Amino acid sequence: MAEARKNEAVSLSRTRRTLPIALLRAREQLMDRFRPMLLSHGVTEQQWRVLRVLNENAEMDATDLAEKACVLGPSLSRIIKALEARALIHVGKHPKDGRRAVIKLSHEGQQFVETVARESAAIYKTIEAKVGADRIGSVLNDLEELTAALQSPD
Amino acid sequence: MAEARKNEAVSLSRTRRTLPIALLRAREQLMDRFRPMLLSHGVTEQQWRVLRVLNENAEMDATDLAEKACVLGPSLSRIIKALEARALIHVGKHPKDGRRAVIKLSHEGQQFVETVARESAAIYKTIEAKVGADRIGSVLNDLEELTAALQSPD
DNA sequence: TCATTATCTTTAACGTGTTAAATATATAGG
């Protein structure tokens, strides 16, 4: 059994100690705590990101919304249909540029966001209590630096 | 424009400075650098994770493989079919437990992993050069601590 | 003005994520 554990440790150091997988695992651990709540409100994680971004920006076109909510264009097209069908958002056209959509929260959408945001904040607090706000801050700083470094030219 | 930038900064501090989104963004930045290479070899990111884990473990059942490769059971079922159809893996049954599968790399699979692993390592090195090995190590440590804290009881 | 090129959004096709349920085999208790 000591031997088996040794082999496992070796394999972990190879695939697990790699940035993409470490990021994926950490994210799974986190989302496992949010998903049941989102499911109970009938939204997916991605739909929720879109709603939150809209709540902070009043009016956006699809390109900006996709960028800030971290979803791809094709996914956003489907999400917009779903959210519009539930009357959580309004979709119009830009008056000066017929290509652009103008997307905003409906009144129901705003109320929905408030409700879910409260529950989301409560879950985030339990995570903070467990992990430590300082550690979360340090991870966020590291991740921002990492992302910035990857985006820099060359 | 200074005003527009200020608004943007505020919104970023709200949705962007949140653990799930920061993890997602960092991961996207990284995978954008690996995906074209994987696509050129005809494997998805998830299939590649499965192959790598198999390369480090010789023989596994589906449950362990799914856990270590960070894919869900239903996804693994589909991935196994795809990789078996390409003869990159062999799938058998556990001799003492008819429920379990026994999955291992084929000879072609081993060669495939070697080829792709070389290119993958080269890409990882360019990332290391850009980001700094020290920073990567620090992010990995933070993420491991975060994941451990989230998994701890209560 | 007209054709060309660029930009915004959607559609298509296929693979994966997620949840629930089905299937098959093992194990435990009576």
Added chain:
DNA sequence: CCTATATATTTAACACGTTAAAGATAATGA
């Protein structure tokens, strides 16, 4: 031995991720 329960894997259904391409509108230049 037989039934009930647990475990391993697959299937189903629906949403998103990813790439490529199509459709629609703007901007550009001859």
